[in-house]
Amino acid sequence: MCLHLMCVHAKLVAVSDVAEQGLVQEWHELLARYSAVFTALECRLQERHGIGANEFEALERLATCDFKCRSADLTGAIHLSQSATSRLVARLEKEGLVERALCELDRRGIFVTITDAGREKYLAAKRTHREVLTETLG
Amino acid sequence: MCLHLMCVHAKLVAVSDVAEQGLVQEWHELLARYSAVFTALECRLQERHGIGANEFEALERLATCDFKCRSADLTGAIHLSQSATSRLVARLEKEGLVERALCELDRRGIFVTITDAGREKYLAAKRTHREVLTETLG
């Protein structure tokens, strides 16, 4: 009976170990996949259009949802902290790709709108973006 | 015939658009999944063990492949640049979790070995790591 219990116990441990290894492997694959795509995007978008992958995501968001967009909405869309988003918008504004406008209804917030230059930049970068995705995900 | 060609053309465009949208969606899901897991790992590992997610990956690599490990091997395992790996090893060494040893065969390279303290830290952090993976991936 003691042996029987040991056996059961060993089996349970083995099963949970296997499950655990599966999780770890899944995580490593996720990490590898993400790194490959992100690095490639960062690289190609930078060299061809002078913007980073996060900048592109923000532009895409602004170009797609074609109404005024709160800064907080952007924070939700791209996976960055609130402060990082704030600086990202500041960079884009400095390059003339977006504009910040006061929100009269709630004067704490701001609206971020894409400019014509920004839309143009987005459309150009979009091709590169899709191209990289096809290469790295397809 | 002209209409026919237009039709074919429109169809092809539509098909490629659909495929493209699929890729974009896949990328966004990948990004969201990665961000969620990485952020959670970073947070919990930091607060409970005082190490980052990348530090953990390096320790795991060193603890698992239990022979001497070149710095370049680490660069391949964790998804960081060579310089980032170099600094990562420097941080781990400063905390007494790994040691750098000269490689006599090729005196340009170094061997990185995990210390007892490092192995202990790894085993403790491993539980937290698996726990977070279970929560965020499972």
Add this chain to the structure above:
DNA sequence: CGACAGTACATGCACACGCATCTAATGTCG
């Protein structure tokens, strides 16, 4: 109305990252 908690965004700060470059050691040819 007035004080006080809560919210939206900006900013100071420390730090990890990638790129370019440096140093030291190793091949490789003539």
Add this chain to the structure above:
DNA sequence: CGACATTAGATGCGTGTGCATGTACTGTCG
């Protein structure tokens, strides 16, 4: 052997990030 390309790893530098905090505004409750 000696010059030169190559490789492993370290480091200066600029930049992007998260955390904590600051600032301005809004909502709520006595």
